[in-house]
Amino acid sequence: xxxxxxxxxxxxxxxxxxxxxxxxxxxxxxxxxxxxxxxxxxxxxxxxxxxxxxxxxxxxxxxxxxxxxxxxxxxxxxxxxxxxxxxxxxxxxxxxxxxxxxxxxxxxxxxx
Amino acid sequence: xxxxxxxxxxxxxxxxxxxxxxxxxxxxxxxxxxxxxxxxxxxxxxxxxxxxxxxxxxxxxxxxxxxxxxxxxxxxxxxxxxxxxxxxxxxxxxxxxxxxxxxxxxxxxxxxxxxxxx
Numbered sequence: 519x520x521x522x523x524x525x526x527x528x529x530x531x532x533x534x535x536x537x538x539x540x541x542x543x544x545x546x547x548x549x550x551x552x553x554x555x556x557x558x559x560x561x562x563x564x565x566x567x568x569x570x571x572x573x574x575x576x577x578x579x580x581x582x583x584x585x586x587x588x589x590x591x592x593x594x595x596x597x598x599x600x601x602x603x604x605x606x607x608x609x610x611x612x613x614x615x616x617x618x619x620x621x622x623x624x625x626x627x628x629x630x
Numbered sequence: 631x632x633x634x635x636x637x638x639x640x641x642x643x644x645x646x647x648x649x650x651x652x653x654x655x656x657x658x659x660x661x662x663x664x665x666x667x668x669x670x671x672x673x674x675x676x677x678x679x680x681x682x683x684x685x686x687x688x689x690x691x692x693x694x695x696x697x698x699x700x701x702x703x704x705x706x707x708x709x710x711x712x713x714x715x716x717x718x719x720x721x722x723x724x725x726x727x728x729x730x731x732x733x734x735x736x737x738x739x740x741x742x743x744x745x746x747x748x
Binding site for chain 1: 663665667673674675677680721725735736737738739740741
């Protein structure tokens with residue numbers, strides 16, 4: 519099993535540009551989570567899906583952030599337009615029925 | 631709502647010392663999971679342990695041990711004879727089980743930075 523795969527590993531973009539982060543969960547897992555990690559706020563849950571349906575997006579900072587899960591094997595987190603304060607490490611995780619959580623390697627986003 | 635508190639922001643020890651990382655949690659769920667994750671300098675989140683709220687038995691895995699006390703809502707983590715490679719950020723986390731209000735949602739503490747000096 520390849521684990522949770524995130525791409526890209528690193529992203530540097532200019533303020534105002536659109537950024538798309540990608541995640542492939544572990545096959546068969548029914549939950550998918552997006553977390554953001556910053557020094558100031560730690561690990562924050564942004565949104566999570568169950569069977570491709572968004573369950574809780576209360577952690578999404580503002581309308582500039584959106585997440586989709588068009589099928590069981592793919593999810594995206596989009597920031598448009600990006601701002602310097604969005605700079606963080608974004609983790610995707612997947613889980614089978616909430617019994618354990620496997621995290622991807624993360625995407626380090628830098629907005630300049 | 632769920633909350634996990636790791637009161638120790640940073641701990642510094644010398645190699646071979648024992649060290650305990652504290653974790654206190656709050657939840658309205660009667661059944662839940664507790665976790666510990668390790669984040670080494672490379673940045674990935676490494677799963678260490680999952681404990682079901684039904685099971686208060688302590689667990690030992692090599693130099694690692696965990697003490698779960700439901701009465702005090704604590705899930706502490708002890709490293710015996712620490713090594714330099716144990717230097718990392720350690721996170722305690724909580725999620726609800728099926729039927730609970732926080733089912734599937736993993737909430738993290740703020741993390742404890744552990745530095746083990748040679």
